[in-house]
Amino acid sequence: MDNETREQIALICYEPISPVLAEPGRGLNECFHTQAAKRHEFPRYGSRKIKVSTFKSWLKAYRKSDFDALKPKIRGDRVRPRKADAQIMWIIISFFKHHSFLSMFDKTLSQLV
Numbered sequence: 001m002d003n004e005t006r007e008q009i010a011l012i013c014y015e016p017i018s019p020v021l022a023e024p025g026r027g028l029n030e031c032f033h034t035q036a037a038k039r040h041e042f043p044r045y046g047s048r049k050i051k052v053s054t055f056k057s058w059l060k061a062y063r064k065s066d067f068d069a070l071k072p073k074i075r076g077d078r079v080r081p082r083k084a085d086a087q088i089m090w091i092i093i094s095f096f097k098h099h100s101f102l103s104m105f106d107k108t109l110s111q112l113v
Contacts, residue, residue: 001044001072008043010070016040016050017059032056 016035020028032055039047061069084092 001074005043006071006074009045009072010067012040012042013058013070014062014067016055017062020059021062028056028059 016032019031020026029052032052035055036050036052039049041047058070
């Protein structure tokens, strides 16, 4: 996920908690229940319904670490598959070596080897 997408997702997370940050006296639960009734559109994830507890966790994260806390974390296993043992990887690699017309996988294949 690129930085721009992470930034857009963080902005979408910030939007429902911003009224609470702007007006500290405003009712937290009332505001979040109103937001929970709506669907929120996220890049890459689509339309989602968010629970009140999620809004509260976003608010807590924002207060603790500012705007960067709302950005999705970068995965540690971006390049490697999560659950593929050596035998499965060998099968995949040999398949793409025999079917070289699938050249769009060359870059990914070279990263896996």
